Structure formats: C-alpha cells, structure tokens
Amino acid sequence: MSLTAFQVLQGHTQDVKMVQWHPSMDILFSCSYDNTIKIWAEDGDNDDWHCVQTLGESNSGHTSSVWALSFNSDGDKMVTCSDDLTLKIWGADIMNMQSGDGNAPWLHLYTLSGYHDRTIFSVHWSREGIIASGAADDAIRLFVENKDGLVDGPTYQLLLKKDKAHNMDVNSVKWSSMENGRLASASDDGTIKIWELVSLPI
Template sequence: MDGVNKISVTLSGTQAEELNSALAEYLQRNGYQKTFETFVDESGATVKNDVQHVGLMEKKWSMTLRLQQRIINLEKRIQELESGGIIAPRHKDLKSSATWIPRPPEKLTLNGHRDSVMKVVFHPTYSVLLSCSEDHTIKIWDLETGQLERSFKAHLSTIQDLCFDATGNRFASCSADASIKIWDFGDSYDCLKTLRGHSHTVSSVVFVPNKSWILSASRDGTIRLWDTTTGFCTQTFEEHEDWVRRVCIDQQGQLFASCSNDKSIIVWCLNTKKPLSKLIGHTHVIECVLFVPQEHNNKIAGDHMKKYANEHDVKPTLIISAGRDRVIKIWDALSGACLMDLEGHDNWIRDMVLHPSGAYLISVADDKCMRVWSMEETQRCRVINAHDHFIYSVDFHKRLPYVATGCTDSTIKVWECR
C-alpha cells in the first residue's frame, strides 16, 4: 500500500498462537464463517471456548484503548510538572547532556536476588533493567517504580553475562553451565535457542550489529561465532592461552576484541576471522574491554590524542581495558600502542562503561567504589562509595539518565545522572 508506513513486529511462537486463537474465536462468535474457515485453514489456529479465552480479542482491544488514554493523561501531567519546574525533565538526549554523571544518593535499591549480581544491563529503549546472578535467575525490573516485573530460572548454574540486540527484541545470556541462551523480550520471554559447544563456563556474550550472529567467550580458552538462526557455531577462535573473560565488538561490526587471564587483548577482523593485533601491558587478569566509538575519539585526552594522531597520520581505533592490576589502559587497537593509563582503584576492576556522550568513563571495582573519569582531563576523577561489597557490573542507559550497579551482596542500585 503506497504511502503507508509498515511496522514489523515479531511475535514469539506462543504469542502468535494466542493471537491466532483469539482472532479465530472472534470471527466464529460474530458469524464471519467463511473468513473464519479460511483463517483457521491457513493459520492452523485452534479455537478455545473456555471462560478465559471467550471475548479475549475485545478485552485486549479495550485494554489497549484504556492504556493509551492513561498514557496520554500521564504524559500531559508530567509535561505540566516539568514546565512548572516541579520535577526535572526526564528524557533528554544524553549526548547533548555530556556533563550528566551519576550522583549520590542512589535513586533505587533493588532487592530480590539471593546471591551475587553478575551483570546488569539496560534495555536500549525502555526504562527496564535486566540482571543476572549466581542464583541462576534473570530478573526484569521497572525503573520507574523499582518493582520486579519478572523473575525466572534461566540456567543450571551461575549466569555470567547478559546482552540485548540492537532492537531490544531479543537478549542473550551465558552461564557456567557452558550454554548460551537467546530469549524473546516480550510477554512470554520464551527461550528461542540454546547454543552448546563450549566445554567450560561461558563468561561473555555479545550480538554482532546488523547480522544474525553472536560472539561468546569462555573459560575453555576460545571465542565462538554463532549463527542465531540455526544455533550452529560457525567459527572457533583459539589464540588465547587461558580463560577468555570478555568479548566486545565495534559499532560497525567489523572488529572485535577479547581479553583473557593470559594478560593479553587480541583484536580480530570479523570478515577474515584473523587476529590483527595483540595488546600486551597488563600485569594481571584482564576483566573487561570495550571499543570507543570513532566519533568520541576527540573526547579522549584532548591534546594528547591529537598529537598522537598527527604523529602517526592515523585516526586511531581506540580500545579501553581494565582488570586485576587495578589499571585502566587506553590503546590504539591496530598498532597495539598503549596511549595512557588511568590509576586510582584500590582493588580489582570488574567492569566499566562509556558515557553515551563519550565524555566520561565509569568503572567499578572490588574496592566498593564507582569512579567517574573525565575523558578530556584524565586525571580528574569523581569517586562514589557505591556499595558495601564488591561491585561486579555497571551499565549506562543509552537514552535515559540512569546508571546501574550490581554487587556481590545481591543488591542492585540505580543512580540518577544530573
């Protein structure tokens, strides 16, 4: 249909079955017999005539209309409060608010896990947070209310990592049970695929941009590339000599990097499946690594970075790493040159995340602190005493002014940025 915007919505198998059943029941009950028969023949829908399902289509439609009106009324009320200066504006573009950083006290403390929180990750769009734990569960939290929306046992052992795909329609988890699972993010949270092939703990997982692939890293010393459509492993990378702690990928999906207990970082070309460089400089296990988006290069150490780029006649691809030597290192990924060190943590650094504007780096460690590093003035650092125990994970919402931290005491804290 010309001039009509088409919106693609992917339903899980269970959701599609329920929708078809409700639609078939509606057609039959309202006398659209020919349409009903054709629809049932083509869709394979089964009509459910119990009390729970009769009239379900009308109930869903009425509920949608009521919710839409409620949202409109709430949005109007919030706008009135914002314009009157009674509350702070909510959904500003973080990239235009480069000075926004997490500030104490915490906005929310989320309790529910029964063991160490291994990973916290925000939905790319919604005000929703996912967490995973040594208690084998994944929990889904509403950031507006602080309420636990959903909890389910996802693996047979500690869940090490979580990540969303770019759309937010799917997320992946990996575990000490040596498996990776891909989940539907929706009403049902169905497990869409279980990927097996690693022979030990899977410690990291990431979706490849614009591809139906994911990368995983494992204690078995390998990185694996998986086809999420078939569930098959298509490539195994074996350059590391010990546990591979983390794998990350650049925005374009062309390069990925891995860090290991062997104290090295390897930068790989995804197209050729070959290593491009090996970064040596850490003196202990490297816990985390991330790429700096190219557009943020000019935010990193200002004059120092310009001088390096001019001297080498390159626009460097920057990588940041951190680990148990308590040092954060900034590297030129392709030359292997370490450009600078950031020191300040008093214990193992566990995780870090770049501010959406590129102006700050936030790191967490076993010293119970969250540090906010200025990327332009790298010696300037704000220290927040965030938890009473080791902090394993940190994430920054891409659109909303929130930072989350996950701790070994089983708590999660959400910090508002301003």
C-alpha cells in the same frame, strides 16, 4: 556534583554478576549466581522499581551461575551465558513492550550447548546479528541465526570457532560499535586482542 542511590533492588539470592539496560526502553536486566535473570521496571504509580519477571525458574532456564547478557539490535532478543556451558536465547514481543508498561513476557527460544568446555564468562550480540562468546576454555565462538526456514521458531548455529584465542580464560568479548566485524577480547593472560572477521555472513 554527587551520585545518590534512590533505590536498592533486592531479589537475587546470590552475587549479581551483571546489569544491563534494555537498548530502547527504561527496563533493567540483571543476572546472578542464583542461576536467574531478573527484569526490573518502574511502577508508574509510585515510581518504585520492582521485579516484573524472573527467567530461569523453569526447566528452560540455566542450571548454574549466569555471567552475562546481551541484546540484539532490535531489542527483541537477548542472549545469556552461564557456568552450565550453554548460551540461551530469549525473546519478547517488542511492540507490546513499547505500547504497554514494558512487562511483555520474555520467553526461552533456543539453547546453544556443546560449544565450550568450561564456564562461558562473556557474550555480546553485534548489530550485524553475530553472537560472540568467550570462556574459560580460552576459546571464542561466533554464532548466527539459522535462516533456512526449515523449522518453526528461531534456531542458531555455529559460524566460527577460535580455539586458543588466548593462553588463559577469555573474560570479555565486545563487538565494535563503529566497525562491522571487529571484535575485542580480554583474558587472564594479561592481553587484549582485536580481531577482524574477514567475511561477514549474508
């Protein structure tokens, strides 16, 4: 058994912090210190992988390093987190992606700001639709989509804030794929904590 690199993808201008496959299509996403998220797809004609879109080159993008990304359960929305202390929600037309070459454009939908005081290192979107974020301010935040229908387009709101979730930076947050409302977090304080969300939003 061996592991062979059949292609090297280049395009980011600084450190690449994370890669993530799309949950239902053969498309790769990457995020970087260069403030961007890149989307990579395979060319059906020559089997070469190439960048089909770069998110962050407009005023709606992050203004500092992008640390992590996560998809919702349908795969039509993505959340990213950054040194700029924001989380950004992006969306795409999943039906066009599945029927075409996967190159339907991803667009900025919403920005969550003012909820963390230092770098946001980690973000994860649960199958129930709850976004968790962990940051260098030792805190965890939970967000959900605001479904009151009062405005055009999706908006998101704070569901819960947990200050001093750890004694040092929260480096990673991850929802359980088996138990609804169960969240794990990891920290520079040398601990891992498992949390239970007592009441899930309707």
